[in-house]
Amino acid sequence: MIDPTTTDAPVIELRGAGKTYRSGSIEFEALKGIDLAIHAGEYVAIMGPSGSGKSTIMNVLGCLDTLTRGEYRLGGTDVNDLDEVELAEIRNRQIGFVFQGFNLLSSLPAWRNVELPLIYGGVPRHERKLRAEQSLERVGLGDRFDNRPGELSGGQQQRVAVARALVGEPTMILADEPTGNLDSVSTQDVLALFDELHARGRTIVLITHELEVARRAARVVWVRDGEILRDELNEDVAA
Amino acid sequence: MSWLESLRTSWSAVYSHALRSALTVLGILIGIAAVILTVGLGLGTQKDVSAQISSLGSNLLIVAPGSSTDTAGVRGGFGSSSTLTIADAEALASTVNAPDISGVAAEKTTSLSLEANDTNWTTSVTGTTTSWLDVRARTLSTGEFISAEDEETSAAVVVLGSETADELFGTQRVVGQSVVISDKTFQVIGVLDSAGSDSSDNLDDLAIVPFSTAASVLVGGTESAAVSTIYLQAASDGQLSAAYQEAETLLLNLHSITDSTAADFTISSQDALVSTATAVYETLTILLTGVAGLSLLVGGIGVMNIMLVSVSERTREIGLRKALGAPPGAIRRQFLIEAAILGLSGGLLGAILGVTAALVLPGVIGSSIVVSPAAVGLSIGVAIVIGVSFGVYPATRAARLAPIDALRSE
Numbered sequence: 001m002i003d004p005t006t007t008d009a010p011v012i013e014l015r016g017a018g019k020t021y022r023s024g025s026i027e028f029e030a031l032k033g034i035d036l037a038i039h040a041g042e043y044v045a046i047m048g049p050s051g052s053g054k055s056t057i058m059n060v061l062g063c064l065d066t067l068t069r070g071e072y073r074l075g076g077t078d079v080n081d082l083d084e085v086e087l088a089e090i091r092n093r094q095i096g097f098v099f100q101g102f103n104l105l106s107s108l109p110a111w112r113n114v115e116l117p118l119i120y121g122g123v124p125r126h127e128r129k130l131r132a133e134q135s136l137e138r139v140g141l142g143d144r145f146d147n148r149p150g151e152l153s154g155g156q157q158q159r160v161a162v163a164r165a166l167v168g169e170p171t172m173i174l175a176d177e178p179t180g181n182l183d184s185v186s187t188q189d190v191l192a193l194f195d196e197l198h199a200r201g202r203t204i205v206l207i208t209h210e211l212e213v214a215r216r217a218a219r220v221v222w223v224r225d226g227e228i229l230r231d232e233l234n235e236d237v238a239a
Numbered sequence: 240m241s242w243l244e245s246l247r248t249s250w251s252a253v254y255s256h257a258l259r260s261a262l263t264v265l266g267i268l269i270g271i272a273a274v275i276l277t278v279g280l281g282l283g284t285q286k287d288v289s290a291q292i293s294s295l296g297s298n299l300l301i302v303a304p305g306s307s308t309d310t311a312g313v314r315g316g317f318g319s320s321s322t323l324t325i326a327d328a329e330a331l332a333s334t335v336n337a338p339d340i341s342g343v344a345a346e347k348t349t350s351l352s353l354e355a356n357d358t359n360w361t362t363s364v365t366g367t368t369t370s371w372l373d374v375r376a377r378t379l380s381t382g383e384f385i386s387a388e389d390e391e392t393s394a395a396v397v398v399l400g401s402e403t404a405d406e407l408f409g410t411q412r413v414v415g416q417s418v419v420i421s422d423k424t425f426q427v428i429g430v431l432d433s434a435g436s437d438s439s440d441n442l443d444d445l446a447i448v449p450f451s452t453a454a455s456v457l458v459g460g461t462e463s464a465a466v467s468t469i470y471l472q473a474a475s476d477g478q479l480s481a482a483y484q485e486a487e488t489l490l491l492n493l494h495s496i497t498d499s500t501a502a503d504f505t506i507s508s509q510d511a512l513v514s515t516a517t518a519v520y521e522t523l524t525i526l527l528t529g530v531a532g533l534s535l536l537v538g539g540i541g542v543m544n545i546m547l548v549s550v551s552e553r554t555r556e557i558g559l560r561k562a563l564g565a566p567p568g569a570i571r572r573q574f575l576i577e578a579a580i581l582g583l584s585g586g587l588l589g590a591i592l593g594v595t596a597a598l599v600l601p602g603v604i605g606s607s608i609v610v611s612p613a614a615v616g617l618s619i620g621v622a623i624v625i626g627v628s629f630g631v632y633p634a635t636r637a638a639r640l641a642p643i644d645a646l647r648s649e
């Protein structure tokens with residue numbers, strides 16, 4: 001098990017990270033210069049009230065959005081120094097992202113949605129289908145390969161999104177409320193999956209509103225009004 | 240991501256938006272078919288007209304009585320109707336005086352009634368000589384043409400145009416039958432092949448008799464030597480203007496006229512007619528092509544509209560694909576191929592429709608349509624360019640967005 005207090009260089013490091021949204025003349029400072037370091041193999045939960053900036057942090061970590069201030073180092077490299085193609089490769093190989101709003105393509109059946117990251121990863125066709133189906137089985141959707149998102153319940157769609165994040169075996173899972181739409185049974189299944197991935201050395205960062213979910217993580221970061229309020233180790237797990 | 244993968248992705252996008260794809264293809268298809276048909280129709284009409292004009296005979300000069308500048312058109316002492324005589328025709332036939340003229344056919348034409356069995360039919364009766372068949376580039380479907388002997392003996396023989404033969408005898412065997420013209424009985428010795436009609440004459444409704452017969456039996460009097468038209472055939476295309484010069488000089492001499500502007504005859508050339516008509520129809524073709532090009536442009540704007548909507552509607556999809564690791568190049572390639580698939584299938588289907596219609600329609604509208612490979616190739620090219628430029632431009636823009644901005648767009 002990797003000790004979260006390890007002195008190794010962190011994989012994820014925000015330094016004075018600030019994000020100001022501009023729409024027309026209106027500016028909104030969603031992140032007010034935060035520092036955050038996460039080491040390889042950590043399991044971190046981010047908690048905070050709605051609108052506090054959790055998704056903003058997550059999008060930056062996933063290289064989907066850029067900071068307006070400060071820097072983000074991923075694996076020791078400043079992402080500002082990377083070009084579009086390198087960023088695409090990082091998003092594809094290293095990061096499995098679960099979006100708050102699923103973001104499935106409605107015209108494609110479940111397995112084709114799950115397969116997408118593999119297409120851009122250059123995985124051969126026959127292998128892609130196999131891996132997509134295995135990934136769907138892992139989230140308990142073994143009988144829903146061919147259904148389109150519109151034919152699935154909210155919880156099932158969320159699990160398809162999780163399956164898609166897992167399919168490329170990324171080293172980092174970034175999940176924005178992955179259990180928000182799930183019943184308690186499915187929530188337990190997904191959390192068990194994350195536990196398993198964590199046990200296998202993956203770095204996991206998830207956003208949640210539920211204390212019960214946060215308790216599975218080794219570390220909880222509390223965010224409020226674009227600032228980090230508290231950053232604490234979870235006694236139960238860390239013990 | 241390989242081109243093959245891009246192709247699969249693009250194809251599944253085209254396939255899963257079947258209606259929109261079909262409409263896009265339809266827009267291009269109609270534009271292309273319209274271009275092919277209108278250009279084809281223009282070229283076809285042009286071809287028809289030149290074919291009709293040259294069906295009168297090749298390298299032809301036409302000498303008509305009367306001055307081209309004097310609208311009365313009547314001069315000289317040969318009665319009241321013609322300044323040209325059979326003597327003029329004979330002089331022009333001389334290889335010494337007019338070496339560049341290879342054939343001469345004088346015509347003496349009157350409208351007369353023909354009678355066979357109980358049928359009456361009025362047509363133009365032309366008296367002419369053996370050379371007429373060559374000079375006018377006509378052929379016989381059955382029987383024989385007037386011979387030199389018929390001419391010498393003023394034989395009472397007649398060759399009928401195909402329509403005339405039809406009117407008089409219907410399905411009966413025509414050669415060997417008798418026809419009464421001006422109370423004289425003529426024997427039918429041949430029937431001409433059909434030649435259609437030109438702008439002024441029906442070339443298939445006529446009766447041809449030896450010139451001498453027409454002069455003595457049918458017309459008679461002071462006008463017996465007068466001819467209504469002399470057709471001259473130049474030995475070759477290149478000798479046409481030489482032939483023109485010779486004919487003019489010779490006729491001016493014969494008519495004792497010194498000033499060529501005072502000539503009592505007019506020589507016109509078939510080629511001049513052809514080139515005038517060709518120029519007119521070329522202009523028409525350009526005009527039609529312009530109209531067709533416009534319709535293609537309108538189709539193109541429709542395609543552009545659908546593409547723009549399709550891309551902005553799919554900005555989220557672009558954002559998602561980028562978020563999952565698609566490099567900008569893969570996004571551009573996907574939309575490039577998608578647009579090319581639509582443009583190409585629209586172009587090909589349009590070409591198939593246009594060419595099919597070009598084959599079927601002439602039977603219906605009675606005018607030829609010439610399929611121009613250049614028009615087909617060019618319009619398919621334009622279709623692809625339209626699809627690609629209007630599909631790829633917005634896609635390239637969307638591919639540059641930060642993934643999260645693309646994902647947030649509605």
Ligand SMILES: Nc1ncnc2c1ncn2[C@@H]1O[C@H](COP(=O)(O)OP(=O)(O)OP(=O)(O)O)[C@@H](O)[C@H]1O
Binds near residue numbers: 030048052055
């Ligand atoms: N594109 C944007 N333009 C302007 N303001 C934005 C934009 N995205 C987010 N915000 C604002 O930034 C703040 C932080 O948003 P964020 O999505 O990070 O919240 P959150 O913590 O994830 O909330 P929730 O728990 O409801 O998902 C919010 O006040 C939000 O209104």
Ligand SMILES: [Mg+2]
Binds near residue numbers: 054055056
């Ligand atoms: Mg959020």
